[in-house]
Amino acid sequence: MTPKHPEDRHPMLDQLSQLWRNKTAVAGLIVITLFTLSGIFAPFISPHDPIEVALYDQLKPPAWKEGGSSKNLLGTDDLGRDILSRIVFGARVSLMVAVVSVGIAFFFGTIIGSVCGYYKGNLDNIVMRGIDIILSFPYILLAIVVVAYLGPSLQNAMLAIAITYVPRFARIVRASVLEECEKDYVMAARAIGARDSRIIFTAILPNCMGPLIVQTTLSFASAILDAAALSFLGLGAQPPTPEWGADIARSRAMILRASWVMTFPGLAILGAVLGFNLLGDGLRDALDPRLRD
Amino acid sequence: MPDPFQHTGVLLEARNIFKYYPIRGGVFMKKTGEVKAVDGVSLVIHNGETLGLVGESGCGKTTLGRALLRLEEPTSGEVLFQGENILDYTQHQMQSLRGKMQVIFQDPFSSLNPRKTISHIIGEPLLVHGVKRRKDREARVLELLEVVGLRKEHMRRYPHQFSGGQRQRIGVARALALKPELIVCDEAVSALDVSIQAQVINLLKDLQQDFGLTYLFISHDLSVVEHVSSRVAVMYLGKIVELAPSAALYREPLHPYTQALLSAVPIPDPSVHRPGRIILKGDVPSPIDPPSGCRFHPRCHYARSICSEQAPELTEYGVRHFAACIFAGRLTLEPL
Numbered sequence: 001m002t003p004k005h006p007e008d009r010h011p012m013l014d015q016l017s018q019l020w021r022n023k024t025a026v027a028g029l030i031v032i033t034l035f036t037l038s039g040i041f042a043p044f045i046s047p048h049d050p051i052e053v054a055l056y057d058q059l060k061p062p063a064w065k066e067g068g069s070s071k072n073l074l075g076t077d078d079l080g081r082d083i084l085s086r087i088v089f090g091a092r093v094s095l096m097v098a099v100v101s102v103g104i105a106f107f108f109g110t111i112i113g114s115v116c117g118y119y120k121g122n123l124d125n126i127v128m129r130g131i132d133i134i135l136s137f138p139y140i141l142l143a144i145v146v147v148a149y150l151g152p153s154l155q156n157a158m159l160a161i162a163i164t165y166v167p168r169f170a171r172i173v174r175a176s177v178l179e180e181c182e183k184d185y186v187m188a189a190r191a192i193g194a195r196d197s198r199i200i201f202t203a204i205l206p207n208c209m210g211p212l213i214v215q216t217t218l219s220f221a222s223a224i225l226d227a228a229a230l231s232f233l234g235l236g237a238q239p240p241t242p243e244w245g246a247d248i249a250r251s252r253a254m255i256l257r258a259s260w261v262m263t264f265p266g267l268a269i270l271g272a273v274l275g276f277n278l279l280g281d282g283l284r285d286a287l288d289p290r291l292r293d
Numbered sequence: 294m295p296d297p298f299q300h301t302g303v304l305l306e307a308r309n310i311f312k313y314y315p316i317r318g319g320v321f322m323k324k325t326g327e328v329k330a331v332d333g334v335s336l337v338i339h340n341g342e343t344l345g346l347v348g349e350s351g352c353g354k355t356t357l358g359r360a361l362l363r364l365e366e367p368t369s370g371e372v373l374f375q376g377e378n379i380l381d382y383t384q385h386q387m388q389s390l391r392g393k394m395q396v397i398f399q400d401p402f403s404s405l406n407p408r409k410t411i412s413h414i415i416g417e418p419l420l421v422h423g424v425k426r427r428k429d430r431e432a433r434v435l436e437l438l439e440v441v442g443l444r445k446e447h448m449r450r451y452p453h454q455f456s457g458g459q460r461q462r463i464g465v466a467r468a469l470a471l472k473p474e475l476i477v478c479d480e481a482v483s484a485l486d487v488s489i490q491a492q493v494i495n496l497l498k499d500l501q502q503d504f505g506l507t508y509l510f511i512s513h514d515l516s517v518v519e520h521v522s523s524r525v526a527v528m529y530l531g532k533i534v535e536l537a538p539s540a541a542l543y544r545e546p547l548h549p550y551t552q553a554l555l556s557a558v559p560i561p562d563p564s565v566h567r568p569g570r571i572i573l574k575g576d577v578p579s580p581i582d583p584p585s586g587c588r589f590h591p592r593c594h595y596a597r598s599i600c601s602e603q604a605p606e607l608t609e610y611g612v613r614h615f616a617a618c619i620f621a622g623r624l625t626l627e628p629l
Contacts, residue, residue: 183403188398188405188467191362191394193390193391198421
């Protein structure tokens with residue numbers, strides 16, 4: 001038997017091995033996996049109950065600082081709650097907010113953008129002017145309006161973030177679809193008698209994934225931040241739910257006395273955001289066959 | 294002179310095809326003008342023939358080709374395919390007819406979806422037309438690859454891993470997948486090297502013999518068109534100015550524009566001396582505001598005042614030799 005040609009393997013394998021060779025993407029993947037696992041298995045890994053108040057242990061410093069103990073590795077906050085446990089549980093809330101709200105925005109934004117970009121004409125004009133109107137509001141203000149209308153809760157905060165994120169996805173998808181529509185392979189798909197839905201979703205959209213993936217990862221990051229902002233305003237996660245952003249907001253008064261209370265949730269956000277961005281860049285390279293070889 | 298096209302029958306007939314693109318401007322997108330890309334074209338394509346369609350860039354060749362396949366909706370006119378006006382077809386009817394009429398594109402780099410494997414690209418027409426089993430599709434893809442001279446191991450590769458000529462072969466295989474009757478070759482070899490051009494042209498000719506295909510061969514390259522076509526139509530600014538059997542057209546062109554085009558064909562032999570190359574003055578006028586009367590008159594050597602007033606109709610002068618020039622047949626064109 002002749003040896004198998006390396007190019008004859010299934011394309012998914014190629015893409016995965018491409019991703020694997022990209023060290024920074026793998027680092028991002030590891031970080032995200034760690035956060036995801038800690039979110040899923042939070043009850044088993046966290047040393048304490050994240051909402052248990054222990055007034056005797058108020059504002060304990062991390063274990064390696066003077067006055068710290070191995071009981072609270074990253075110290076405690078002003079109510080004596082274990083910071084490590086709150087970060088582990090906070091991963092749950094933050095990642096869920098990111099995935100759900102960005103997922104909804106991705107879904108509707110992609111449909112709106114691709115339909116507008118493909119059919120153009122009056123439909124496109126009307127819908128895109130509507131999108132422009134949404135974009136002309138400061139989006140956090142819009143989110144506040146939505147939450148104020150629906151009532152403050154984490155679910156409504158996710159919905160509000162999703163609504164404010166739809167326009168950016170719609171615009172990016174529309175621009176890419178407009179560009180791809182000019183190419184002959186779209187005409188070729190029409191010439192073989194493919195239906196419009198097939199042309200949009202199986203021919204054009206896969207070619208628009210590059211910018212979409214970048215947008216998605218950036219949005220994951222900012223969704224985490226926006227959820228925190230809404231929580232800070234009392235419109236998102238309600239206390240005592242552990243949430244990174246809300247914890248930062250709560251502890252800003254103590255930054256001079258007990259900087260660790262604010263630092264560790266901040267590092268958690270930094271890590272998650274960085275992880276998503278690194279992975280996103282790697283995926284973009286791996287999914288585009290033209291950047292290979 | 295015997296008529297070689299007498300018995301073959303008509304595959305496609307176009308009657309008075311117009312394709313105008315609106316130009317919109319201002320805040321309310323009001324229509325401010327029209328690009329008259331195709332301006333009243335009628336032609337007939339017979340079963341099994343190759344009709345060449347030539348003209349300079351921007352004369353409406355490609356738009357006409359797409360309008361005939363209804364890839365662009367003509368502004369008005371009729372396209373009869375096997376006797377039925379396909380412009381009356383519903384979208385659904387049109388989709389099932391697509392298998393009978395295919396197209397090969399000019400640019401082999403943008404006509405293949407960069408994210409699909411060759412197997413997927415050639416197999417997609419089959420999938421769309423109801424071949425649901427993957428095994429059946431792959432068997433047919435293998436057959437097609439062999440027909441166009443590619444190898445089995447190419448199936449899993451992506452378009453960017455091929456050369457221009459190979460990509461054009463993939464485009465040909467895709468067009469053949471549904472066993473079409475008419476293939477519009479839209480500048481199908483223009484983007485290729487000369488040696489590769491010859492290969493692809495020979496492939497197309499062999500396929501025509503083997504499968505009884507009919508071609509509309511759009512090109513700006515007159516020598517290629519002469520080589521492949523049984524009849525040739527010459528387009529200028531959205532209209533056909535001359536339509537004739539290939540030999541007659543190249544031997545004795547009746548329209549001054551055809552003559553000018555032919556005189557511009559380079560001859561790859563420095564020892565041949567060509568008398569009087571006709572160099573056309575100026576550019577092609579804008580199709581937004583075409584000249585009155587005969588559209589060619591501002592650039593024509595032989596133009597008289599009547600040419601700017603009266604638009605000549607396509608009229609038969611020799612056997613199946615049509616030309617749209619008031620003086621056709623009466624002009625003594627300079628010998629080539």
